[in-house]
Structures are given as structure tokens and as C-alpha cells.
Amino acid sequence: MPMLSDPSLKYLTYPSVPFSDGYIRQWPNKRTTTSPIWLSTDLRDGNQALVNPMSNATKLELFSLEIEVAYPAAGDNEFQFVRDLIENNEIPDDVAIQIITPARPELITKSIASMAGVKHGIIHLYNAVSPVFREVVFRNTKEQTIDLTINAVKLVKKLTEEETARSGARFTLNYCLETFSQTEPEFAVELGNRVLMEWGKASLEDKVYFNLAATVECAPSNHYADMVEYFNNNINQRSSVLLSIHPHNDRGTGVAATELALLAGGDRVEGCLLGNGERTGNVDLITLALNLYSQGVSPGLDFSNLPEIVQVVCRCNESAVPVRYPYAGTLVFSAFAGTHQDAIKKGLDSQAARWEKVDRTGEGIKYWAMPYIPIDPKDIGYGYENLIRVSSQSGKAGTAYVIKQTLQLDLPRRMQVSFYGVVQSECENSGKEMSTALIINAFKQKYCLSSKPIGRLHLQSLNITPLSPLSESSSLESDGTSTPPEQGTNLIRFEGHISVDGRIRKVMGDGKGVLSALLDALRSDLELEINIGEIVYQHLEGDSTKAVTYLEVSIPGSPASKSGVGSVWGCRAIISGINGLVGDRRFPRPKMVFTPRRDQSAQRSEAWLRDFTFRAGHSVLQTPEHERSELIAASPI
Numbered sequence: 030m031p032m033l034s035d036p037s038l039k040y041l042t043y044p045s046v047p048f049s050d051g052y053i054r055q056w057p058n059k060r061t062t063t064s065p066i067w068l069s070t071d072l073r074d075g076n077q078a079l080v081n082p083m084s085n086a087t088k089l090e091l092f093s094l095e096i097e098v099a100y101p102a103a104g105d106n107e108f109q110f111v112r113d114l115i116e117n118n119e120i121p122d123d124v125a126i127q128i129i130t131p132a133r134p135e136l137i138t139k140s141i142a143s144m145a146g147v148k149h150g151i152i153h154l155y156n157a158v159s160p161v162f163r164e165v166v167f168r169n170t171k172e173q174t175i176d177l178t179i180n181a182v183k184l185v186k187k188l189t190e191e192e193t194a195r196s197g198a199r200f201t202l203n204y205c206l207e208t209f210s211q212t213e214p215e216f217a218v219e220l221g222n223r224v225l226m227e228w229g230k231a232s233l234e235d236k237v238y239f240n241l242a243a244t245v246e247c248a249p250s251n252h253y254a255d256m257v258e259y260f261n262n263n264i265n266q267r268s269s270v271l272l273s274i275h276p277h278n279d280r281g282t283g284v285a286a287t288e289l290a291l292l293a294g295g296d297r298v299e300g301c302l303l304g305n306g307e308r309t310g311n312v313d314l315i316t317l318a319l320n321l322y323s324q325g326v327s328p329g330l331d332f333s334n335l336p337e338i339v340q341v342v343c344r345c346n347e348s349a350v351p352v353r354y355p356y357a358g359t360l361v362f363s364a365f366a367g368t369h370q371d372a373i374k375k376g377l378d379s380q381a382a383r384w385e386k387v388d389r390t391g392e393g394i395k396y397w398a399m400p401y402i403p404i405d406p407k408d409i410g411y412g413y414e415n416l417i418r419v420s421s422q423s424g425k426a427g428t429a430y431v432i433k434q435t436l437q438l439d440l441p442r443r444m445q446v447s448f449y450g451v452v453q454s455e456c457e458n459s460g461k462e463m464s465t466a467l468i469i470n471a472f473k474q475k476y477c478l479s480s481k482p483i484g485r486l487h488l489q490s491l492n493i494t495p496l497s498p499l500s501e502s503s504s505l506e507s508d509g510t511s512t513p514p515e516q517g518t519n520l521i522r523f524e525g526h527i528s529v530d531g532r533i534r535k536v537m538g539d540g541k542g543v544l545s546a547l548l549d550a551l552r553s554d555l556e557l558e559i560n561i562g563e564i565v566y567q568h569l570e571g572d573s574t575k576a577v578t579y580l581e582v583s584i585p586g587s588p589a590s591k592s593g594v595g596s597v598w599g600c601r602a603i604i605s606g607i608n609g610l611v612g613d614r615r616f617p618r619p620k621m622v623f624t625p626r627r628d629q630s631a632q633r634s635e636a637w638l639r640d641f642t643f644r645a646g647h648s649v650l651q652t653p654e655h656e657r658s659e660l661i662a663a664s665p666i
């Protein structure tokens with residue numbers, strides 16, 4: 030049957046909670062500032078919903094917290110699990126175990142028998158109390174429902190007192206109004222007060238728990254909050270009572286309902302890790318705890334290694350976590366969209382500066398303020414390596430972030446734009462994400478970053494000789510990664526070997542600064558006339574002596590320019606940029622005549638390479654043969 034045009038003919042809306050006229054709800058103005066008591070019901074409410082319920086060994090893997098361990102009346106395995114926990118001393122002194130029993134005398138008796146010898150046991154007694162259950166399932170009136178409940182409480186009291194007399198066990202009553210959220214609020218309170226009277230020994234030290242179940246989530250979260258607030262306001266002996274919240278997630282708002290119910294007076298939450306449970310599941314304890322954490326409230330639960338916890342839970346439950354699942358999904362700390370990536374990249378940079386200032390001055394706190402990322406993934410066992418993932422939806426900032434994370438290169442804006450074009454068209458063509466490895470490979474290809482020739486030109490070796498003393502601010506490091514000597518102040522001779530289309534050429538030129546000298550060499554020996562536009566130097570993080578140069582090259586008379594990147598005083602950046610120019614057929618090919626004017630047979634060039642040395646100032650830095658080849662290989666940029 031299709032959906033109805035008027036669904037009110039089939040589905041009844043939820044009734045209002047009967048607050049008195051003029052009553053002002055308290056929960057909307059409250060804030061949660063402390064953590065609730067948590068009860069994991071993974072081994073009971075979670076387990077009862079599994080296609081294959083857990084074995085007792087598997088249950089032990091998940092055992093922790095204040096925990097509901099079993100439904101002992103369900104069968105021998107469940108019963109035995111409780112016995113094993115108690116008899117094998119598996120329960121730490123500060124852990125109370127909870128077992129659940131329906132309000133049926135023989136099942137209560139069996140359930141309490143399973144708890145013999147426990148140190149602290151919580152008896153979770155339940156019966157459904159809403160109109161539809163009273164009428165359809167139990168065929169009971171309100172009075173009969175109260176009688177059924179009171180008789181059950183009486184029996185629990187008698188049996189637990191006998192066990193206490195025998196073994197000294199301490200017991201807490203957790204009475205669950207199953208389907209509480211669909212029950213008339215006045216009736217729920219009346220029932221609660223009758224239970225309190227019958228138990229007769231609720232105190233500040235030994236509270237009675239009322240488990241207010243949203244067995245099926247049937248109304249918006251604000252309604253559940255109203256229900257809890259009403260119960261909170263009207264139950265007797267409130268200070269001797271603890272309100273437990275047991276939400277399910279049928280409307281997908283279990284977490285919201287819990288958070289509002291805690292504002293409305295809830296003290297304790299029953300839920301499951303990753304929201305396992307009947308139908309759409311119980312409320313997820315991990316999401317709740319980390320939501321609190323993200324507000325600066327310690328949840329008292331440790332999820333420092335969430336990925337491992339997720340693995341254990343999924344193994345025990347034979348289930349999987351959707352990739353978009355809060356905190357635990359594999360994609361929740363990844364941005365694909367360009368503007369998100371841009372904001373995250375800027376956020377990381379500005380936060381690093383802010384945190385560095387706190388370290389330096391000792392003032393302020395290193396608070397987290399990151400666009401699109403509500404908590405620091407590192408706090409819960411994730412790194413930053415997947416923060417940005419690149420697809421056709423990504424922009425230049427995302428690609429630049431990947432390059433920076435992987436190669437430490439902080440690309441200037443124009444270069445970001447230019448390289449982004451490559452990535453974008455690759456993604457559009459493939460229709461797929463571009464992995465970090467593919468991006469890095471494309472980057473190296475485009476800018477010819479390799480110790481082996483990629484483009485048509487490749488700088489094989491170089492020798493820099495200052496023809497005038499270096500100015501104070503200049504230095505020439507033997508590995509060629511320092512900032513080039515200031516352009517225009519030092520007369521420099523550049524001698525080097527450049528392979529052009531596979532053939533090695535010896536070139537030499539003079540100029541004010543290394544780059545000018547190289548340009549002179551290119552002009553005079555390769556007849557290659559090149560202009561340099563914007564130049565940016567970047568010191569690599571963690572080593573102030575290492576620098577990389579970004580620059581733009583163009584052919585005189587042509588408006589087109591290409592970016593280049595590289596070290597070795599910027600020489601490799603020039604060659605990288607030229608490769609962009611000469612390798613792209615859309616641009617006029619520069620005149621390249623490869624007839625060397627100076628004597629350099631192939632043999633002599635190879636000999637020159639073997640004797641390769643860097644010269645700094647006027648001293649020759651001799652490098653052992655094996656270190657020299659490593660130096661070249663290790664410095665592809």
C-alpha cells in the first residue's frame with residue numbers, strides 16, 4: 030500500500046505531558062556539566078538483538094564498567110555466565126553487575142539465584158506499562174499492572190534479603206518502566222511511588238533506580254525530556270532515587286533524546302557501544318561520551334584508542350560500522366570538499382601558531398578550534414593523515430595540504446592553482462579519489478622532481494664558484510639546499526652538466542647570483558633564453574639550513590609562464606620550470622640548439638661527473654665517492 034496522503038488517519042501523535050498551567054520547563058535552560066553514570070547493556074540488550082548471540086567467552090571480551098551482564102532466565106548459558114563471573118572472581122570490586130528479569134515469579138527466582146555470592150548486584154526488574162502493552166500484551170488494567178509490579182518487587186526484596194543474609198551481598202533495585210515514554214506520565218509516577226513504598230528502604234546511600242525506558246522511540250526528543258522532567262518533579266523521595274535513561278533509536282534521535290533527558294533530571298544512561306540493540310539499536314555510549322568530551326566535560330570513559338575498541342566491538346557483535354558513523358566511522362575525520370579542505374588547512378596553520386604562542390609565553394590554553402573537525406582526532410587514536418582526501422570535489426588547498434604533509438613543501442598560491450589543474454583533470458577523467466601516492470607521483474612528474482631525468486632537461490651536476498667574496502648574508506652549503514646567495518650581489522660562476530633529451534651537455538655561465546649565472550649558462554650554451562618571475566624560498570621544517578625554491582619561468586615575449594620547484598640554490602627549480610615550458614606543445618617551443626660551444630665529449634662529461642664536487646667559497650669540499658652519489662640521489666628536489 031502506498032504512503033497515505035493523510036497519515037494522521039493511521040498514526041496518532043504523541044500526547045502532551047500534563048505540566049500545570051504556566052509551568053516553565055527547566056531542561057531547556059540547563060547544561061550538562063558532569064558525566065552521568067554509564068551502564069553498558071552490551072551483553073544483555075545488545076546481545077539479545079544479535080543474529081548470533083555472543084558466546085560466554087566473547088562476552089568476557091566486552092566485560093567492563095557498571096554492566097548488565099545477562100538475562101539469566103533466558104537459558105543455561107546466560108545463567109552460567111553470571112555464575113562464572115562470580116565464582117571465578119572476574120568482577121572488580123568497584124564494578125556492579127546488573128542482571129535483568131521480567132516480572133514473573135519463576136524467572137525472578139531463577140535470576141536472583143544466579144547472583145548468589147555477588148559483591149554488588151543490581152536487579153533490573155521490568156514490565157511494560159503503557160496502554161497498548163497493558164491492553165494487548167498483558168490484558169491488564171492499571172490496577173492489575175500495579176499489582177503485578179508490586180508482587181514482583183515484593184519477591185525481589187524477599188529473595189535479595191535472604192541472599193544478603195547468606196553471603197553479605199549488596200543489592201540495588203533497578204525498576205524499569207518498560208515503554209515509559211509511551212505511558213501516561215501520572216500513571217508512571219503513581220507506579221514509581223508504589224514501588225518506592227513497597228521497597229521501603231530507599232536512602233541517600235542506597236538509592237532505588239527507576240529505569241525510564243524509551244523502549245521504542247516514538248516521539249521527538251523534547252517529548253522524552255518532558256516525560257523525564259515530569260517524573261523527576263513528581264516522584265517521591267527524589268534524593269533517594271536515581272533516574273536511569275534507557276533510550277532506543279527508532280527515530281534516529283536516541284543520542285539527542287538522551288542528552289535532553291539528562292538535562293531533565295536523568296542521572297544514569299543505559300546504552301550499548303556503537304548503538305547495538307533491537308531494531309535501530311540502543312543509544313550509543315561512545316557518541317554520548319565523546320559529545321560530552323567535545324564540550325570539555327570528562328565522560329570518565331577512556332576512548333583513547335577508539336579504532337581498536339571499534340574492532341573489538343565489531344568482532345564480538347559480528348557487525349560493521351558505517352563509514353559516516355559519529356567518531357567511529359572511517360570517513361568522519363576526512364574532508365573531500367574543496368572549501369572544507371581550505372578551511373581545515375587554514376585552521377591547522379592558525380592553530381599551530383596559536384598553540385606555539387601558548388608554549389612560548391605560558392599564557393592561555395591550547396584550545397581546539399578547527400573548522401569542520403569537532404574534536405582532535407589524535408585524542409581518540411586517529412592521526413591527521415586522512416583529514417584531507419582528494420577527489421574531483423576538492424580544490425587547490427586540499428592538494429597543497431597533501432603535498433605539505435608528505436613532502437613538507439608549502440606551495441605558493443600560483444603553484445597551488447597550477448598543480449590543482451593536473452589533479453582536477455586526473456580525478457575527473459578517472460571519476461575516482463586520487464590517493465596521496467598518486468598525487469605525489471603526479472607532482473614529481475609535473476615538476477620533474479627525481480634524481481633520474483623525467484623532463485627533457487635534467488640537471489646532472491653543478492659547480493658553483495664565487496668570483497667575488499660572498500656577502501655576509503650569503504652562504505653556500507655543500508648540499509645546495511640553502512637559500513641562494515642574494516641575487517645581484519655576488520658574482521658567481523655556474524658550471525654544470527645538463528642532460529637534454531638524453532644527451533649530456535656541459536654548460537657554464539657567470540652572473541650576479543647563482544640563478545643569473547645559470548640563466549647565462551643556458552643562454553650561452555643551450556641558446557635558451559629564459560626570464561624568471563616570482564621567486565619564493567622556503568626553509569624546510571626542522572632544518573633551517575635546507576631550503577627549497579619556487580619560481581616562475583617564461584620565454585621572453587610570451588605571456589605564458591610555468592612554475593618550477595627545486596633546491597640546489599634554485600637551479601633545479603629553473604630546470605623544473607623550463608621542462609614545463611618546453612614539454613608543453615601549447616606554448617611556443619623555445620629555440621634550443623644543443624651544440625656545445627665548449628669542448629665536452631661524452632667521455633669527458635662522465636669523467637667530470639665522477640669527480641663531482643661542490644665548492645663553497647674558495648674551499649673545495651671533498652666528499653667520498655659513495656656519499657656523493659647518495660647526495661645526488663637523496664636530493665631529488
Ligand SMILES: CC(=O)SCCNC(=O)CCNC(=O)[C@H](O)C(C)(C)COP(=O)(O)OP(=O)(O)OC[C@H]1O[C@@H](n2cnc3c(N)ncnc32)[C@H](O)[C@@H]1OP(=O)(O)O
Pocket residue numbers: 074077100102103104130131132133136155156157166167207244
Ligand atoms: C524491551 C526489552 O528489551 S525486554 C527484554 C527482552 N529480552 C528477551 O526477551 C530475551 C530473553 N528472553 C527469553 O529467553 C524468553 O523470552 C524467556 C525465557 C524469558 C521467557 O520465555 P517464555 O516463557 O517462552 O515466554 P515468552 O518469551 O513467549 O514471553 C511471553 C510471556 O511473557 C510475558 N511477559 C513479557 N514481559 C513480561 C514482564 N516484564 N513481566 C511479566 N510477564 C512478562 C508475556 O505476557 C507472555 O506471557 P503469556 O505467555 O502468559 O502470554
Ligand SMILES: CC(C)C(=O)C(=O)O
Pocket residue numbers: 074155205206207208240242243244245275277
Ligand atoms: C527492559 C528494558 C530495560 C528495555 O530494554 C527497554 O525497555 O528497551
Ligand SMILES: [Mg+2]
Pocket residue numbers: 074244275277311
Ligand atoms: Mg532496551
